[in-house]
Amino acid sequence: NAGVTQTPKFQVLKTGQSMTLQCAQDMNHNSMYWYRQDPGMGLRLIYYSASEGTTDKGEVPNGYNVSRLNKREFSLRLESAAPSQTSVYFCATAWRRGDTEAFFGQGTRLTVV
Amino acid sequence: GQQVMQIPQYQHVQEGEDFTTYCNSSTTLSNIQWYKQRPGGHPVFLIQLVKSGEVKKQKRLTFQFGEAKKNSSLHITATQTTDVGTYFCAGTRGSTLGRLYFGRGTQLTVWP
Numbered sequence: 600n601a602g603v604t605q606t607p608k609f610q611v612l613k614t615g616q617s618m619t620l621q622c623a624q625d626m627n628h629n630s631m632y633w634y635r636q637d638p639g640m641g642l643r644l645i646y647y648s649a650s651e652g653t654t655d656k657g658e659v660p661n662g663y664n665v666s667r668l669n670k671r672e673f674s675l676r677l678e679s680a681a682p683s684q685t686s687v688y689f690c691a692t693a694w695r696r697g698d699t700e701a702f703f704g705q706g707t708r709l710t711v712v
Numbered sequence: 713g714q715q716v717m718q719i720p721q722y723q724h725v726q727e728g729e730d731f732t733t734y735c736n737s738s739t740t741l742s743n744i745q746w747y748k749q750r751p752g753g754h755p756v757f758l759i760q761l762v763k764s765g766e767v768k769k770q771k772r773l774t775f776q777f778g779e780a781k782k783n784s785s786l787h788i789t790a791t792q793t794t795d796v797g798t799y800f801c802a803g804t805r806g807s808t809l810g811r812l813y814f815g816r817g818t819q820l821t822v823w824p
Contacts, residue, residue, distance in 0.1 A: 632812070639721065641800060641816035642755065657811060658715075689754060693812075698743055698804060700757040701812060 601625055605690050605704035612680045612711045620675040620707050622690030631673035632657075632691040632701065633665060635684075642689065648673055680711045715739075716803050718815025726823045731788040733818035735801035744777055744784040745812070747800045755800060758786075791822050 606621045622631065629650045634642040634657075644657030646665040654665050662684060664676045677684060687708050691701040717736045725731050735744065743762045747755040759768055761777035761784060768775045774787045784801055798817040805813070 634814075639816060641718070642802075642814040644811055644813070647811065658813075691755075698760075698762075700745065700760060701747075701755075701802075702757070703754040706754050 603690055603692055603702050603704040605688075605707050607707060608705065609708050610710070612677075612709065614681060614711060616680050617676065617678050618680065619677075620688055620690075620709075622673045622675070622704060623671050624692045624702075625671065626692060626694075626702065627670070628692040628694050628702070629670070630693040630695060631667065632693075633663075633673070633675045634689045634691060635659065635686040636689060636706075637686050645675065645688075680709075682711045685709060685711045715805075715813035716741075716801060716815045718801055718818060720818055721816065722819050722821070724821045724823070725791050727793060728790050731791050731795070731820055733786050733799050733801075733820075735784045735786075735803070735815050737782050737803055737813075739805055740781045741803035742781075742806045743804055744781075745802045746775060746784075746786055747802060747814075748797050749800065749817070750797045753797075788820075791820070793822050793824055796820060796822050 603624045632647040633645040643659050648654045648667040651670045666674050687706050689706050690704040693699045693701045745760045746758040749755045765779045766777040772789045776785045798819045800817045802812045802814045
């Protein structure tokens with residue numbers, strides 16, 4: 600029972616490169632989230648998916664796209680990475696949107712040079 | 713802008729002292745959750761408060777939700793070195809129930 604699994608754990612990109620961060624959960628949760636964490640800024644919501652087949656923008660969606668591939672998987676894509684996207688990215692899941700506890704993955708530390 | 717404000721940003725205490733972090737929202741929240749993140753780790757859920765004026769305790773931790781459901785606090789009695797980490801509050805609003813708005817966190821350091 601792995602919970603919430605994020606891949607990769609670390610990544611270095613050059614400006615302009617693209618990549619996809621993967622998130623998979625085996626908790627049968629309906630809602631999935633992508634956050635970024637920057638020093639002193641807390642956790643800011645990029646995109647979320649309240650249920651399979653739906654996605655919505657969060658606070659800081661610019662420069663990102665998401666895909667809720669199925670109930671288990673929610674991916675985050677950077678089409679053209681910029682240094683401002685250097686951050687730690689967390690995927691989280693919850694049984695139901697907003698009013699049940701969220702479980703976080705281990706995080707992906709992304710550096711864009 | 714920041715939907716949920718949290719203060720202080722940093723707190724340094726000596727082991728055995730008490731610690732409090734405060735969370736405020738300009739709008740009414742449907743619920744408030746608290747998370748702890750150890751250095752280098754990921755946020756871990758501590759508790760959820762839903763009712764106006766609700767108070768919950770977990771050993772040395774006391775959580776409160778304000779009467780107007782716009783503010784919350786976390787109080788730790790007699791801190792220990794194991795309490796080190798960043799404490800986040802996170803709230804949801806009825807109009808955007810899918811979004812969990814996080815405060816910026818309070819980073820707690822405990823001197824032995």
